[in-house]
Amino acid sequence: MFLKNKLVPSAAALLLCAGLSGQAFAHGDVTPQGVDTEGLEQLGDEWRDENPYRAPYENNELAVKIGSSAYNQNCARCHGLEGISGGIAPDLRMLDPGYDGDEWYQYRVVNGAVRDGKVYMPKMADYISQEGLWAIRTYLESLPVDE
Numbered sequence: 592m593f594l595k596n597k598l599v600p601s602a603a604a605l606l607l608c609a610g611l612s613g614q615a616f617a618h619g620d621v622t623p624q625g626v627d628t629e630g631l632e633q634l635g636d637e638w639r640d641e642n643p644y645r646a647p648y649e650n651n652e653l654a655v656k657i658g659s660s661a662y663n664q665n666c667a668r669c670h671g672l673e674g675i676s677g678g679i680a681p682d683l684r685m686l687d688p689g690y691d692g693d694e695w696y697q698y699r700v701v702n703g704a705v706r707d708g709k710v711y712m713p714k715m716a717d718y719i720s721q722e723g724l725w726a727i728r729t730y731l732e733s734l735p736v737d738e
């Protein structure tokens with residue numbers, strides 16, 4: 592298993608990522624897909640500091656459901672099915688709970704991860720709404736971390 596957080600991806604890991612996603616999505620488009628967030632509170636353009644869909648939010652379960660499908664379509668090819676990282680990218684179940692994790696989560700989905708001009712992770716917020724991304728965070732928080 593990888594170190595909890597700050598994984599430095601190598602070129603080999605990225606090639607592996609490309610290869611794996613090519614296999615898993617041979618018939619699909621790997622462009623991130625928009626997420627239908629109907630039923631969740633709509634948040635506007637300003638980013639919230641904290642996940643607005645965390646319990647006791649009334650539609651927390653709907654957020655988990657929407658987040659699950661959005662995660663599997665948009666993040667799983669690098670971060671692993673069901674949130675269980677195969678080692679290519681960090682295991683997102685390990686993000687800190689609550690505000691601290693929210694802050695880092697938001698930073699990464701807005702900015703992506705680019706080093707030396709290479710895109711390790713696209714800016715997911717360019718493709719997926721704030722609502723969709725918080726739903727994914729809500730889903731990740733609902734997953735058990737012990738394997």
Ligand code: HEC
Nearest residue numbers: 596597598600665666669680681696699704711712715727
């Ligand atoms: C093309 C592969 C790829 C896709 C798709 C992708 N990521 Fe990432 N992500 C990465 C890599 C690689 C890193 C590690 C970047 C680094 O450490 O520089 C990362 C890091 C992160 C981090 C920081 C994790 C940590 O422990 O520091 C978050 C949060 C994150 N991704 C969320 C997401 C979400 C949410 C999605 C889907 C909406 C997503 N990513 C889609 C490759 C990807």
